[in-house]
Amino acid sequence: MHSVGFVVFPNFYMMGFAAVTAFELANLVLEETAYEVTVVSETGGLVSASAGIRVDSVPFSDTVVFDTVMFASGVETDLRSPALTAFVKHALKTSRRVAAPCTGAFVLAESGVLDGRRATTHWRFAGDLQRRFPEVAVDEDQIFVVDGAIWTSAGMAATIDMALAMIEKDHGKEVSRAVARKLVVYHRRAGGQSQFSALLELEPKSDRIQKAIDYAGAHLRNALSVEELAEVANLSPRQFSRAFAAETGQSPAKAVEQLRVEAARLMLEQGRHSLDVIADEVGFFDRDRMRRAFIRTLGQPPQLVRRTGRESRAMPEPEAED
Numbered sequence: 001m002h003s004v005g006f007v008v009f010p011n012f013y014m015m016g017f018a019a020v021t022a023f024e025l026a027n028l029v030l031e032e033t034a035y036e037v038t039v040v041s042e043t044g045g046l047v048s049a050s051a052g053i054r055v056d057s058v059p060f061s062d063t064v065v066f067d068t069v070m071f072a073s074g075v076e077t078d079l080r081s082p083a084l085t086a087f088v089k090h091a092l093k094t095s096r097r098v099a100a101p102c103t104g105a106f107v108l109a110e111s112g113v114l115d116g117r118r119a120t121t122h123w124r125f126a127g128d129l130q131r132r133f134p135e136v137a138v139d140e141d142q143i144f145v146v147d148g149a150i151w152t153s154a155g156m157a158a159t160i161d162m163a164l165a166m167i168e169k170d171h172g173k174e175v176s177r178a179v180a181r182k183l184v185v186y187h188r189r190a191g192g193q194s195q196f197s198a199l200l201e202l203e204p205k206s207d208r209i210q211k212a213i214d215y216a217g218a219h220l221r222n223a224l225s226v227e228e229l230a231e232v233a234n235l236s237p238r239q240f241s242r243a244f245a246a247e248t249g250q251s252p253a254k255a256v257e258q259l260r261v262e263a264a265r266l267m268l269e270q271g272r273h274s275l276d277v278i279a280d281e282v283g284f285f286d287r288d289r290m291r292r293a294f295i296r297t298l299g300q301p302p303q304l305v306r307r308t309g310r311e312s313r314a315m316p317e318p319e320a321e322d
Contacts, residue, residue: 001033001034001035001036002034002035002036002067002068002170003035003036003038003065003066003067003068004020004023004035004036004037004038004066004067004068004069004070005037005038005040005064005066005068005069005070005091005095006019006020006037006038006039006040006070006072007040007041007069007070007071007072007084007087007107008039008040008041008047008049008055008057008072009041009042009047009072009074009079009081009084010047010048010074011048011049011050011074011075011076012047012049012050012072012073012074013049013050013072013073013074013075013102013156014049014050014051014053015073015102015156015157015159016070016072016073016101016102016104016159018157018159018160018163019070019099019101019159019160019162019163020037021183022160022163022164022167022179022183023035023037023163023167024037025179025182025183026167026171026175026179028182029175029178029179029182030171030175034170034171038058038064038066039055039056039057039058040057040058040059040060040087041057041058041059041060042059042060042081042083042084042087043059044057044058044059045057045059050074050075060083060086060087062090065094065095066091066094066095067095067096067097068095068096068097068098068099068166069091069095069097069098069099070098070099070100070101070104071088071098071099071100071104071107071108072101072104073100073101073102073103073104073122073155073159074103074104076103077103077106077125077128077129078106079106079107079110080110084107084110084111085110085111088107088108088110088111088113089111089113092113092149092150095149096149097149097150097151097166098113098149098150098151099150099151099152099153099162099166100150100151100152100153101152101153101154101155101158101159101162102121102122102125102153102154102155102156102158102159103121103122103125103155104152105119105120105121105129105152106121106125106129106132108150108152109129109132109133109136113150114133114135114136114150114152115133115135115136116135116136116137117136117137117147117148117150118137118138118139118145118147119136119137119138119139119145119147119150119152120138120139120140120141120142120143120144120145120152120153120154121138121140121152121154121155122154122155122156123140123141123154123155124155126138126140127140141298142154143158143161143162144158144161144162144165146165151165151166160183164176164179164180167179202248202250202255202258203248204244204247204248205247206243206247208233208234208235208243209233209243209244209247209248211232211233212229212230212232212233212240212244212252213255213259215229215232216229216255216256216259217259217263220259220260220263220281220282220283221280221281221282221283222283224252224256224283226240226241226252226253229244229252229256240252256283257293257296257297258297260282260283260284260290260293261282261290261293261294261297261298263281263282264278264279264281264282264284264290264294264302265294265298265302265305267281267282268302268305268306269305269306271306275287275290275302275303275306278290278302287302290302
C-alpha cells in the first residue's frame with residue numbers, strides 16, 4: 001500500500017483534492033487499497049479551505065512517514081511557518097516523492113528544497129516565484145516538472161495531470177488511463193506540454209469576434225485573411241480589424257499565428273508527425289515559416305519543443321534522496 005500525506009493549511013484550494021480523487025479511483029480500478037490518503041496540518045483538527053469548507057486533519061509528526069507527501073496550494077504565496085518548513089525537509093528525507101501543485105511550490109521554495117532544482121507553478125505566479133527565489137530554475141511554461149524526488153505542477157487542473165503521472169509511474173499506463181476515463185479527462189497531458197493557450201490570451205468581448213476566432217481555429221489550413229474572417233463576423237474588413245484589435249489587443253494576423261503555433265505545438269508534443277506534415281496541417285505550409293513563428297511566439301524553435309515533449313513522455317524514475 002502506498003501512503004499519501006496531503007498537507008493543508010488555512011485558505012487552501014479545494015481543487016487540490018482532485019489528486020486525492022485520482023488516488024481513490026486508482027483503488028477502484030485496482031480493486032484494492034493501493035493508496036491510503038491522510039490529511040495533515042500543522043496543528044491538526046479542522047482546517048478551512050478558501051471556499052469555507054472545513055476538512056479534518058492530523059498534526060505533523062516526525063514519527064509518521066508517507067510514501068508521497070503532497071502540499072496543497074492556497075490563496076497566499078507567503079506562508080512562513082517554522083513547523084511547515086521543518087515538515088517539508090522531513091518529508092524530503094523520508095518520503096519517496098514530495099509534490100506541490102500551483103502555489104504549493106512557494107511552500108517548498110520557502111524551505112530551500114527547490115534551490116538548484118527545476119520547478120513550475122501557475123503561470124500567473126511564475127514570475128513572482130522566480131524573483132523571490134532566484135536559486136530555483138522556474139520553468140513557467142510546463143504542466144508539471146519532475147526533478148529528482150520533487151514534483152511541481154501548474155495550477156488547478158494540472159494537479160490531475162500530475163496525479164495521473166504518479167499513478168502511471170506506480171501501476172502502469174493502463175491503470176492511469178482507466179483512472180482518467182473515470183475522471184472524464186484526457187489521459188495525462190505530458191509534463192512538458194505548455195500552459196500557454198492562445199484562446200485564453202485573446203478573450204474577445206463580443207460574440208462576433210469570438211465567432212471569427214472559433215472559425216480560424218477550426219480552419220487553420222485556410223488563408224484566414226482579414227477579408228475571410230470579417231465575412232464570418234459579418235463586418236467590413238476595416239471594421240473587423242479595428243474591432244478585433246480593440247477587443248484582443250492584437251491584429252487578426254498575429255492572433256491567427258498564435259492559433260497556428262498552439263496547434264502545431266500540441267502536435268509536436270504528441271510526437272506523431274514530421275515537421276513538414278505539421279506545418280501543412282496548421283496552415284504554415286513551410287517549416288521555416290513555422291520556425292520563425294515559434295521563435296516569435298514562444299522564444300524557441302519547434303525542434304526544442306519536440307525534444308522537450310519526448311523527454312517528458314519518457315519521465316525517468318525520480319532519484320532517491322541521500
